[in-house]
Amino acid sequence: MSLLLFDTALCLLLLALALASMLSRQLVNAVMLYIAFGLMMALAWARLAAPDLALAEAAIGAGLTGALCFSALARQQLDITAAALSWPQRLWPATFVVLMLGGILAALLQLPSVASPLVAVAQAELINSGVSHPVTAVLLNFRSWDTLLELVVLLLALLGALPVAPAEKSATSWSLGLSWSRLLAPMVILLAGYLLWAGASQPGGAFQAGVLLAAGAVVLRLNQQLNWLSWCNFWVRLLVVAGIAVFVLVALLALWLTPANVDAVWLSWPPLLAGGIILLIEVFATLAIASTLTLLVVGEPAPQHNRTESV
């Protein structure tokens, strides 16, 4: 009963934050409310027995998206306050949305409440997957196509964002923030390493560890540290591509290692080697996700000579 009360409060808070973020006149307020909304979403994931998502959301919703939106806000000083909308301009979309909401709810409640057949398959195959945490098994063994293509999407987003990213405003660092971020850095690395290792048997894994590392690296970058972490650096580029490269190489190796009497399937690991293969892929995927997200969020300080040419 008390948990139901907590859930109700949490849901109402989520809805209120989302609504306030959409309706607030000032864009700054909208961004702040959205960050609070992301934190509350992490709580909701924890309540819904999805600790993997809660870990990722806490780093993404509170850390990365906040940094992204604030740097975007700092860039656009124009038209931050919106003009007030007239009543018909608000009323018609609201009517449409309420009608749509009714339809969605009616449709959702008619969904059959039987589990998808994939659950039983995943449970049965878990022994052969090399790990004992089902989410990690799905991500890196049963549906590793998804993870491979997701790494490709990340790389594409970075390649798309790099040429168009506007030059960063020069920020100043401060000794207190600097020392605090330096104090946090080893803890973040320790925690990310633990998450990566724990992913085999508990909630955790490459995504959460990578996102957490990226959040730590963003904090350091905002304090003028880690200046080697930029696209100009050859090793960073190598790191960004390493996730996909190792994934594909390992998949080829697994194809080659498959005994002749078994059907060779692309991206399926031999059960004996699966644990090691997954760990190897996860390590490089973590590093790739962390460096890609950091570069996406912090952006590229444009080289000095380019900037002077354009001005």
Added chain:
Amino acid sequence: MTNSAEQLSALSILLSSLLLLVGLFFFIAGSIGMLRFPDSFSRLHAVTKADSLGLGSIVAGLMFYGDLWQNLLLLLIWLLVMASGSVSCQLLARFAKTQQDKA
């Protein structure tokens, strides 16, 4: 949670509830202060100080229920939140000060 709660003596439950209530009171006071105080410095003052104390007392109240390892983790959480709270308070206050000097 219910199992360990049954093993606790009445005194511990009373103490823990008292600490939790005190923590809640400080959280509420800090939030009211943030909403009602006029300028950014006093708002920061209200929210960071009251919340550090409130979180500390909530952590202390929860420690009656956990074992040694969980209590260590709770302490670590309290330390980290308090430190990051005070650092971000300083950063915000510095920002507000520069804005004030500019205006």
Added chain:
Amino acid sequence: MTELSMTELSPQLLLYIATAACLFAIGVYGFIVGPQTLRRILALNIISAGIFMLMVVLAYRGLANGQARASPDPVLHALILTGLVVAVSATAFALALLGRLKQTQASPEHQP
């Protein structure tokens, strides 16, 4: 096998389903109304949060009516985890485009 509908779920899950649908609706409203592009990007993120929450609740299907399973559907959880990371990278790309757009609008004489 009788077809049970979603109304058989516990009140908590129904509450979360309703919240997810409302979040989706709020996001759509913000996307239609919000005049600034940044707010539309935020609205897209709220829509995705609603959809992810819906998927997490759908991962509970089959747990309610006594099938022998310990944990929610891991396939859906894995998909959402992928989706979270893709959503944040898409947001970063959109914000980079938006930043360049604003920069170009602010200085029309610098256009080639």
